[in-house]
Amino acid sequence: MALGMALGILVDNAREAMPERGTLVVAAEVRTVLPGDESSPLGPGTYLCLSVQDSGRGIPPEALPRIFDPYFST
Numbered sequence: 001m002a003l004g005m006a007l008g009i010l011v012d013n014a015r016e017a018m019p020e021r022g023t024l025v026v027a028a029e030v031r032t033v034l035p036g037d038e039s040s041p042l043g044p045g046t047y048l049c050l051s052v053q054d055s056g057r058g059i060p061p062e063a064l065p066r067i068f069d070p071y072f073s074t
Contacts, residue, residue, distance in 0.1 A: 007026070024055075026052050027050070027052075030048060
């Protein structure tokens with residue numbers, strides 16, 4: 001999946017979660033993993049870290065186990 005498509009889906013989901021308006025924050029940060037860094041599951045290199053946060057109602061606890069199932073939607 002292309003980065004633009006993934007971000008579009010995240011923005012659409014945030015909009016649906018905030019029908020009465022709200023705040024959406026998308027941030028990007030360059031992070032470097034050094035050789036021997038055992039705290040990261042990634043190999044050494046430079047990565048782009050994206051974070052997305054909204055002030056929507058959140059995911060119901062009973063739906064959390066299924067959020068990565070294909071075609072699952074709340």
